[in-house]
Amino acid sequence: MKHFKQMDISTEKKYRLINYNFKLILFVIAAMIMGSITICSVRPDFLTKQLIGVSACIIGMIVVSLIDYNFICKYYMVLYVINIGLLFLVLVAGSGGGDTGVHRWFYISDSFTIQPSEFAKIILILCTAVFLEKNYENLNTPKVLAKLAVFLAVPVGLIVAEPDLSTSICVMATLFIIIFVGGLSLKLIGIMILVLVPAFGGFIWYIQQDNLPQFLKTYQINRILGHIYGSEYGASSDQQDNSVMAIGSGQLSGKGINNSTVATVKDTNLISEQQTDFIFSAVGEELGFIGSVIIIAILCLIVLQCIRVARHAKDKKGMYIATGIGALVAFQTFINIGVATALLPNTGLPLPFISYGLSSLVSMSAGIGLVLNINLQKKKY
Template sequence: MFDKKLLRNLDTITIIIVVILVSVGIVAISSATHVHETGDYWAVKRQIMWFVAGLIAMVVVMSIDYNTLGNLSVYMYFFSLLLLVAVLIPGVGVVRNGARSWFDIKVSLIQPAEFIKIIMIITFSKHIEKIKESNESDINSIKNLCTLVAHMALPIFLILKQPDWGTAAVFIGIMIVILFIAGISYKYIVAAFATSAAVLPLLFFFVMKEYQRERLLVFWDPNRDPLGRGYHVIQSKIAIGSGQLYGKGLFHGTQTHLGYLPEQHTDFIFSVIGEELGFIWSSIIIILFVILLLRFLYLATLAKEDFGSYIIIGITAMIFFHILINIGMTMGLAPVTGIPLPFISYGGSSLLTNMMAIGLVLNVAMRRQKINF
């Protein structure tokens, strides 16, 4: 399947770090979902199943030259929009936690927006490459910049209709980071932040629904609704703080096992780690994430062309914003959203997407210009 020259460029450091993170996640999930009376490890079994599926998907993605994927970018883009429209149709899309973001495929719920992040990274990167290769090579021209913004604005709009503000924020972050690396003028960045500062109050008062506004208000003051919307953050902070340096030990977290910590195997898995494994293991996990992201940035510098580099940068941004938002919300530093912690939170769509993202990074790295014999 792979040429020997390509396998010599396989980045084993990335693979090792990902396997460690997934393993820690499986251990944390086993504690968060274990039923002592029956010994039922249902979530662990499913997560392992999704990890195996993710490994297969990673190998498949690695085997297809990323330039071939780039040549299919137009078809991939419109297929993504079709999925995002379909999930909004009652009876087709499934509502969960107030958002119509899921397809029910019987064996599991699938969130299409997760996979579409990968597709948009490929298509957006290819769009920038085409602009730079054309006669109008300046991405800072108004025409080119408008087409690039529109490229991401369409899927973001459809995701906001679900509504899923957390995922939409990740898409925006991916777009900004890739544009920054591609050489967008600072004046546009400043203008974008200034516009956002002016528009955000309007969004808050006239666009957001009541529960979304309340979620932001509770972010600033969880004690505003300690038994309602602030409950998640309060219990999460108690769990993390009570773990102290070494933790209470696996299967011994009181917040986790007495049912105080909500969504403990998905959105708040880092709270379980903080309570049961303590500050040391929590820090190790963050350090592993930092090493992984720095490794991505290094591999991006080795890509043989800008297209490959943009792909890796986009995936780096995607994983970074997931880490930032998820860990931030468990500590009360970010609003509570349905953003999972990459490789660690329970969830088929998330794990499968992240494994495909790793496959894409390895794909670009394996096909870099320099071959080490």
């Protein structure tokens, strides 16, 4: 009898191919292909590395999709501690970009760096999902909310300290969505809105005061104020102005990939590192409105597939993880395109699956792998 019970359990844990979300993986691969094509046009010398990264990430995504997410979640505290360790270590021994005092990457070689904050996004989604499942019934009590706030404040605070304001905002927005889905009281949300709206006005006033100590870097303040007040705060908006010009110049169908007969923004280096945070400007210029809409549609379909998986997840933890990955893709897409089109202040954040950058590609692929596994174990009807 005991033997039969063991057989039943092992049979239940077997994955069924019919539950594999081929649509999601095809959408992700399509986004990666579109990104590689654009990167090839902007920086042909980066194409080989990007293609190697894409190939490895597709394989990795499939491997992760076959690992039980509950098994991974058992070690959430180990992942949490490793995450804290890496974020602290990058502050001490990490290297920066063009801005003095920035510590975001581990420099391995001229062509290879690691950005811990990219992996922190996925780890924090996992950790928050496990915490919410464990405290589902008491989520809205002051004690549990305080524990959750401290639990998340440490890693998010380390990301802020790098400084990496854009990633911090994206992570906090993503985690808020997970907590909201986890049952956060609407009354508490209303109180937060009443507090945050005037606090935002106070924040804008505060960063304009020269005689007060500032917690943001000068370039961050200039980007925020430059977006509100224009060129009065220096040339911080030039990059965005050039990006808008590039997108507009593509018109309906674009100038074409690797077009040598028509002048493009990349030819004049008006946008530095266009293959990363401002890759959407290259998409708009070379693929036009049609190409831009196709890429936005693919990313939207990825988000919708994540939401669909969340709705059919077999447990709350799976629902929270799938929701978090979908929210992360949505927020990063919104912020990246918002910056490229000057709707938001200039800040650096990759366009999911499109931008050049191995850390972002690996972390996002791992997240999609988790979503695929959740779908493999979805509720039976």
